[in-house]
Amino acid sequence: MVRRNKDSASNDDNERPMRRKPFRKSTNEEEESPAQVPTGDLQIRNKMVRQLLYAKLKRSKSKAKLKERKARQQSDEPKQEPQTIEKKRKRDETWVDENDQETLDDISNDELNNYFTRQPDAPEPKLLLTSQEGFPSSFTNKFLKEVARILPNTTYFQRRHHPIKRIIKKMNKLGYTDLVVVNEDHGKPSTLFISHLPEGPTMKFRLTSARLSKQLRSNRGKPCAKLTIRPEIILNNFNTRIGIRVGRLLAALFPHDPQYKARHLITFHNQRDFIFFRHHMYLFKNEKKVALQELGPRFTLKLKSIQRGTFDALYGEYEWTQKPKHKMDPERTKFVL
Template sequence: MDLMITSSAEMKKIKSLDDDKLWAGFDWEETDKILSGEIKPRTLITSYPFPAIRYPQRGPLIAQELVSVVPNSCYVRRGIRSKLHEVIAKAKKRHFTSLILTHTNPRGHDELIIISLLNGASAVFRVIDFIPRAEIPNCANPLSRRIYPELHMKSFDSQASVGTARMIQALFPKVPSSGGRPIAWFQKQNNHIFFRSHRFCYEEPLSGESSSVRRQPQECGPRFALKLRAVERVSFDTGKFKLLCVELLDDYE
């Protein structure tokens, strides 16, 4: 990834990923139109062109699994000569509103980057305990491409986490609350964001039972957790990332 480190003066303005000003430097006007339902989001999902040698299929696997999670999304395999600014230019030309990049580093750590194509905001997440749909017992069929899930965001209470939640919310079309819709859950707990999704199946009462049809939730998958690692600003012209704030860990890559 092309990275432009900010100056020390700029870094001092945002001291941590919990800073109330973490997302203050971005224009959210167009993003808020997605949240209000005025704009329907579209998401392009791809992986890094040079996967880790030991984990060549991991990034593409996560990318393809995310297509079943994010409505109005598509996965495009990235060529080895594909530059990020070229991907961004093509995505914007085709009216995508977000870009998701997946990657597994040489240590085997999965990474997911959400880039807003509306304001250049970029959230870098560590992906933890990713379980694909095939490994979830009694997993339901993927969420329908025609029936958008109802999005539930829980415990995003601080000013910083509200901005992080906005990056995720901008991937999902605004839909009215309905008891029959599939559900996509993102819950923040102990600096981690846990994702689950489920749809409802209906079971007829057993012979002799007087009760009505029973509604049972069934998990759709995949299952994973996210941990915010960094916030960056992306240049649409060059595809370079300007680091605004990073989690201070020795293994950040």
């Protein structure tokens, strides 16, 4: 049996930890006052308490912003326009005016001049759409078939193990004007190549945010139908020399003289060097009201390189390539397109 001295008992009482006070839930009056919420989260060791206090602080700030917004709406002050990066864009030396003679000379001498001037020897656009070497995934295969349905005069070819150079030689004999190749990464489309035949150019795009027509809310799960007419083409915000070159290549994928009977519309909208592809149809409700229904598919492109001539990965001459991140301009208000 162990005996304990009085001195040891007193030491044990001194070494006992102090009992913490229980956390008291605040009332509604305390929640509305942001001054009572402590901001020094580093002094609070309890994670649950920190989360509750942080949520209380966010609620108080959102309430204050809501009161300020309502006060601005009730007042007669003019509304301020939002300052976006697109509105702060700086015009550099590549920006093209409407009557720039140097740009007009370049356009009249490029590889797409026969198409836009409607020369008698210029063939009508005829496209071949294929994938990367091998067998594409299920999603990429469905995406390619939908793109082939909405592009007029387009044939979908399962590439498998055929090299690109052999495909281009065969296309020149059959009268094709453009080759479109879609590569994938982790089962989703990631890269898009467009090569204009027989003289080029060839452009490489990064492809993101690909969605099928069934995945669009406006289409209500309907599959993409075959487009049997010539759609109307809209190109927005292609203002630089490179932008005009990209826009001309995209426009050359479609034939002239759109048919307005079925009212289909395809848009390439450039914003901050991202090209958004959308496919809509006009819905005339009455003589004054018109709506747009998105049919799909939809995707986003970003230019990576421009190569002269047809596709040549080893010995191709590049007109423009995207710089690495450490060599790019740090200013966010300068754009290429």
